[in-house]
Amino acid sequence: MHIKIPADRIGVLVGPSGSVKSTLEEKTGATLDIDSDTGAVEIIAGEEDPIMAMRLAEVVRAIARGFSPERAYSLLEEEMLMLDVIDLSRICNTKSDMARIKGRIIGKDGRTREITEKLTGVGISVYGKTVGIIGYPEQIRIARAAIEMLIDGAPHGAVYGYLEKKNQELVSSSIDEL
Structure with a gap:
């Protein structure tokens, strides 16, 4: 390989x-x-x-x-953990677009990335023209949806609301499994 x-x-x-x-x-x-x-x-x-x-x-x-x-x-x-990569170069036409989108994903002082990681349980890395996500498939699906909302221009508050709702669903489904 x-x-x-x-x-x-x-x-x-x-x-x-x-x-x-x-x-x-x-x-x-x-x-x-x-x-x-x-x-x-x-x-x-x-x-x-x-x-x-x-x-x-x-x-x-x-x-x-x-x-x-x-x-x-x-x-x-952990064999169920996966890496997902979002290529921002397909979305961004200019360097300023790229900087703006990356800034939205990271947030002020890294706050948005931190909140996304905390509420979904994933690890996120914004590097170059990509966003990498390490997590379990369901966690990645939620984190990716939140990142795509940010890319599409959704207000941060709406994204946080989505993440909190999904976090409750993740928590309750893991409690149900016990």
């Missing part, structure tokens, strides 16, 4: 003295071949568990999309 990552994320993937790369290789049994000049990452599946190589690809994509290695590791540890 081959993945291309931004040049400024290569150091994060490798980690201090190669610590992140070696941790990922230990946890998955796969091998990472990273070309620091081009940002090309090759994932070579280990003998024992080829599915771990696919999960490793998700971790590499998450790190490439701005998540810290610690947050990305959760994709290896």
Whole structure:
């Protein structure tokens, strides 16, 4: 498997003295071949568990999309967690559009992103021209809908109301499962 990552994320993937790369290789049994000049990452599946190589690809994509290695590791540890990426470049025509949309998603002092993460249980990273979301499928669906509302220009208050309503539904459905 081959993945291309931004040049400024290569150091994060490798980690201090190669610590992140070696941790990922230990946890998955796969091998990472990273070309620091081009940002090309090759994932070579280990003998024992080829599915771990696919999960490793998700971790590499998450790190490439701005998540810290610690947050990305959760994709290896919990098989139901997923990474979803929203490409803002399809929506934004100019740099000022991109800055405005990213600003709406992040909010003043990161407040909107923080509220979205808290009420849905996901991790969100706004990086480059993308928004990355790590969470369970239902959580991602709700967070994505909230982010799309912000992109479409919905008032922040309306988005917070939507998130609080959905948070109550998530809480009550998890209580019902007990």
